[in-house]
Amino acid sequence: MRDIDGDVLAFSSGHTIRMIAARWLGLPPAAGRFFFCRPASVGVLGFEHNNRAEPIIRLWNYVVRSSE
16 A cells, blocks of 8 residues: 555455554554454554655544534
């Protein structure tokens, strides 16, 4: 994904997204078990200072709750 210019949108199960987050940070896939992933939540991966050598997790487990 890092070789793609622009934004990428991915939908997946929590287990796969957790593994992708771990790999994004340079961790082994099994390290995904350390990332709790809420159902129907949003996560955003990015780069510190827009530097591709500095991957970060910008947002994790974001859920909008309705007022009802």
